[in-house]
Amino acid sequence: MKKLLSGNEAIAYGAYQxxxxxxxxxxxxxxxxxxxxxxxxxxxxxxxxxxxxxxxDVAMGISFVFQRSFATMKLVGLxxxxxxxxxxVHMGTRGGxxxxxxxxxxxxxxxxxxxxxxxxxxxxxxxxxPSDSAExxxxxxxxxxxxxxxxxxxxxxxxxxxxxxxxVVDYADTLDVIGEPRETVKYVRDPREQIPLPVNARRMHRExxxxxxxxxxxxxxxxxxxxxxxxxKLGVVTSGVPYQYAREVFPxxxxxxxxxxxxxxxxxxxxxxxxxxxxxxxxxxxxFYEEHIRLMGIPVVGKDVFPLCGEFSxxxxxxxxxxxxxxxxxxxxxxxxxxAAKIRAAEGSGVTTVLDAPVVxxxxxxxxxxxxxxxxxxxxxxxxxxxxxxxxxxTVFGDIGCYTLGAMPPLDATHVCGxxxxxxxxVHGVDLVGVKERTVAVIGxxxxxxxxxxxxxxxxxxxxxxxxxxxDNGITAMTGHQTDPGTGRTMMGEEVPPxxxxxxVRALGYEKVDVIDPYDxxxxxxxxxxxxxxxxxxxxxxxxxxxxxxxxxxxxxxxxPEVCDxxxxxxxxxxxxxxxxxxxxxxxxxxCIGCDYCVEVCPKGAIVSRRSDDGSSKEGxx
Amino acid sequence: MSLEKRDFLLAGVGGQGTILASDILVEVGLSSGYDxxxxxxxxxxxxxGSVESQVRWGEKVYSPTIERGEADFLLGFEMLEVARxxxxxxxxxxxxxxxxxxxxxxxxxxxxxxxxxSQITDxxxxxxxxxTWIDATSEASALxxxxxxxxxxxxxxxxxxxxxxxxWIEVIERLVPxxxxxxxxxxxxxxxxxxx
Numbered sequence: 001m002k003k004l005l006s007g008n009e010a011i012a013y014g015a016y017q018x019x020x021x022x023x024x025x026x027x028x029x030x031x032x033x034x035x036x037x038x039x040x041x042x043x044x045x046x047x048x049x050x051x052x053x054x055x056x057d058v059a060m061g062i063s064f065v066f067q068r069s070f071a072t073m074k075l076v077g078l079x080x081x082x083x084x085x086x087x088x089v090h091m092g093t094r095g096g097x098x099x100x101x102x103x104x105x106x107x108x109x110x111x112x113x114x115x116x117x118x119x120x121x122x123x124x125x126x127x128x129x130p131s132d133s134a135e136x137x138x139x140x141x142x143x144x145x146x147x148x149x150x151x152x153x154x155x156x157x158x159x160x161x162x163x164x165x166x167x168v169v170d171y172a173d174t175l176d177v178i179g180e181p182r183e184t185v186k187y188v189r190d191p192r193e194q195i196p197l198p199v200n201a202r203r204m205h206r207e208x209x210x211x212x213x214x215x216x217x218x219x220x221x222x223x224x225x226x227x228x229x230x231x232x233k234l235g236v237v238t239s240g241v242p243y244q245y246a247r248e249v250f251p252x253x254x255x256x257x258x259x260x261x262x263x264x265x266x267x268x269x270x271x272x273x274x275x276x277x278x279x280x281x282x283x284x285x286x287x288f289y290e291e292h293i294r295l296m297g298i299p300v301v302g303k304d305v306f307p308l309c310g311e312f313s314x315x316x317x318x319x320x321x322x323x324x325x326x327x328x329x330x331x332x333x334x335x336x337x338x339x340a341a342k343i344r345a346a347e348g349s350g351v352t353t354v355l356d357a358p359v360v361x362x363x364x365x366x367x368x369x370x371x372x373x374x375x376x377x378x379x380x381x382x383x384x385x386x387x388x389x390x391x392x393x394x395t396v397f398g399d400i401g402c403y404t405l406g407a408m409p410p411l412d413a414t415h416v417c418g419x420x421x422x423x424x425x426x427v428h429g430v431d432l433v434g435v436k437e438r439t440v441a442v443i444g445x446x447x448x449x450x451x452x453x454x455x456x457x458x459x460x461x462x463x464x465x466x467x468x469x470x471x472d473n474g475i476t477a478m479t480g481h482q483t484d485p486g487t488g489r490t491m492m493g494e495e496v497p498p499x500x501x502x503x504x505v506r507a508l509g510y511e512k513v514d515v516i517d518p519y520d521x522x523x524x525x526x527x528x529x530x531x532x533x534x535x536x537x538x539x540x541x542x543x544x545x546x547x548x549x550x551x552x553x554x555x556x557x558x559x560x561p562e563v564c565d566x567x568x569x570x571x572x573x574x575x576x577x578x579x580x581x582x583x584x585x586x587x588x589x590x591x592c593i594g595c596d597y598c599v600e601v602c603p604k605g606a607i608v609s610r611r612s613d614d615g616s617s618k619e620g621x622x
Numbered sequence: 623m624s625l626e627k628r629d630f631l632l633a634g635v636g637g638q639g640t641i642l643a644s645d646i647l648v649e650v651g652l653s654s655g656y657d658x659x660x661x662x663x664x665x666x667x668x669x670x671g672s673v674e675s676q677v678r679w680g681e682k683v684y685s686p687t688i689e690r691g692e693a694d695f696l697l698g699f700e701m702l703e704v705a706r707x708x709x710x711x712x713x714x715x716x717x718x719x720x721x722x723x724x725x726x727x728x729x730x731x732x733x734x735x736x737x738x739x740s741q742i743t744d745x746x747x748x749x750x751x752x753x754t755w756i757d758a759t760s761e762a763s764a765l766x767x768x769x770x771x772x773x774x775x776x777x778x779x780x781x782x783x784x785x786x787x788x789x790w791i792e793v794i795e796r797l798v799p800x801x802x803x804x805x806x807x808x809x810x811x812x813x814x815x816x817x818x
Contacts, residue, residue: 002652004648004649004652004658004660108663132659132686161661161686161687164661164662164663165659165660165661165662165686165687166648166658166659166660166661166686167658167659167660167683167686168652168657168658241685241686243684244684244685244686245684245685247684247685248684248685248689313685313687313689313690314685314687314688314689314692315689315690315691318689360690360691362690362691362709362749363748364708364709364745364748364749365741365744365745365748367705367737367741367742367744367745368734368735368737369702369705369706369737370702370726370728370729370734370735370736371672371726371728372635372671372672372702372703372726372727373671373726373727374671375671375727409727410727410731568731571730571731574727576727576730578730579725579730580729580730580731580732590768
């Protein structure tokens with residue numbers, strides 16, 4: 001039957017259809033739903049690992065025993081897993097192994113736009129890239145066969161637009177339980193291939209180079225790459241979702257559509273060059289194909305016309321093509337465009353790189369439309385921690401998770417936010433130089449398990465003094481509530497003893513450790529002040545479950561308009577249900593979940609709790 | 623029925639039900655023989671932020687996203703959000719919008735003002751050939767659940783499209799949990815009759 005699947009769902013379906021039993025991964029937008037959809041198929045098993053390197057190592061272990069497996073991650077997760085990736089390429093695979101990585105052109109939810117096709121060249125392994133959901137499902141089987149035939153892991157690359165858009169897939173009418181593992185479950189020793197001591201690694205490197213040369217020969221005829229004949233005026237080299245945009249903008253061109261993004265087919269490029277007057281390369285982010293084709297001595301249009309930064313769209317491809325003289329404007333004269341930014345070329349180099357496409361200026365009456373930025377959810381426990389840190393004028397080194405939103409106004413509490421787990425190392429470095437302005441690291445539970453433990457150990461092992469706050473809501477909340485080691489449940493729904501962060505940090509050598517309830521603002525302020533002003537290394541575990549996950553709800557408090565004098569204190573906690581009504585504030589009872597933070601911060605007692613438990617005891621400013 | 627291209631943009635605020643509405647639109651397109659693609663935002667934007675969903679019908683659809691300035695229909699779940707996406711509409715396109723306001727934080731703290739309805743209508747008029755304002759949220763509340771607003775808007779949209787109401791009802795029955803089917807069917811009919 002025909003079914004509309006997202007790219008992520010299609011990859012999961014493809015893995016199941018390819019007979020893969022095992023899925024690994026660490027949650028990260030836009031990759032998260034791949035493993036979540038996978039485990040819904042009968043007979044399969046999935047596991048969230050604490051980070052992407054562990055995920056790839058587990059997947060490699062499964063491959064050692066001749067079984068198919070994959071590890072999913074977002075673009076930056078591949079940086080974390082890269083050490084294991086290089087080793088996996090050297091050792092080679094037995095069971096098929098896919099490193100499924102979701103890139104994010106356009107920075108929809110990531111801190112950079114790295115183009116992971118580059119890892120194909122860097123780590124020396126094939127990269128497969130589908131361009132819609134049907135291909136996302138079908139190419140998985142091809143990629144597993146590629147991995148097994150050539151004994152190499154394969155990068156399976158998607159992007160946000162493919163992962164989160166839906167298109168038609170031919171879907172089975174019935175879903176059978178995956179059969180037994182394909183071969184005897186037995187580990188077979190082979191130290192020549194699986195111990196990269198220098199004596200072996202030197203040989204392995206040479207074998208990998210030969211393999212890449214052979215693979216580029218295979219790329220000439222493999223079904224993943226497709227030559228679509230068209231006009232002899234223009235040839236388009238493209239892959240992924242940009243293929244779809246290019247098809248709309250250049251309906252008549254000849255297309256070389258690459259499904260294997262690395263290694264690249266030299267003869268196919270040469271054939272295309274002989275068929276058409278001019279070749280354009282339409283690829284998001286880096287000039288990956290372009291540089292390869294240029295090195296062959298074939299002139300192409302690439303990043304001198306199509307932008308280097310950001311996500312493509314029909315508009316980006318069309319406007320770039322018009323500005324580059326490849327296309328006539330559809331209604332000349334009537335369309336005004338804002339010109340694109342370019343990199344200033346070195347004098348005489350003759351090289352120009354376009355950063356962005358020209359933007360069509362659609363004429364609309366001037367109207368100021370207030371933005372609607374993301375913010376902490378109503379009732380979120382993180383709000384109290386950042387409110388207190390802001391009042392204490394702390395210098396906050398944040399980390400990756402929902403609590404990154406502590407940087408947004410009106411809380412404005414976070415000073416720095418680096419990559420996963422960096423907060424604790426940053427603070428130790430700042431403290432080493434002698435900064436005394438109440439420096440503190442704030443990190444979530446899942447991020448702490450991911451990469452917060454080594455830097456926390458570094459503090460105690462080197463006589464450090466810094467304080468770490470672990471905001472522990474018991475789940476990986478930002479990506480949609482995936483389990484972590486503190487949740488007490490595996491991905492497959494089985495109960496498991498939860499790992500307590502206070503026990504970990506005590507074992508790491510911390511003696512000053514407190515566990516607090518953030519909804520008690522007075523105590524939160526007292527404990528955080530004590531830790532920030534102390535000279536011993538310390539950890540505060542702030543424990544409260546994510547209210548979106550528990551769906552906890554209490555009656556909304558009510559503002560007494562007679563008592564409220566619009567001092568604005570409650571508006572400063574940045575909670576969506578609290579509305580400015582001019583003379584007084586008001587709380588939207590539909591959006592509010594009754595956490596009563598606003599009751600606690602109101603210095604006039606104008607906000608009245610309606611909770612039946614301890615609401616009446618929470619009054620006055622914290 | 624010819625498979626003429628139709629591009630729909632649905633704009634609202636996280637939690638308003640744009641996803642269900644776009645899922646229904648997708649299935650109606652598929653049932654009517656179109657190739658269909660859909661694109662939506664996930665992640666950070668969902669935390670109370672602006673959300674938008676794009677649905678494309680056509681004989682063959684390549685791009686999962688609409689070209690700016692080419693959308694045939696703009697379905698607004700919230701007044702500020704419909705204004706924000708006005709530039710995506712093709713000249714002469716149609717707007718069906720919910721007369722409902724959710725103030726963003728800058729408006730709540732008094733740093734910005736929420737535009738007047740007349741200003742938003744003027745903005746939309748500069749692109750649209752037809753604008754229909756519907757009190758969908760209050761109609762939905764009258765039915766007992768404000769979350770039905772999206773299906774009421776779809777009812778209004780159905781009146782502008784060639785397929786029979788039966789196609790829509792069949793899809794709603796398929797996508798909505800059984801105990802909510804009656805309410806959703808009612809909501810769809812309310813929308814359909816509001817514009818007839």
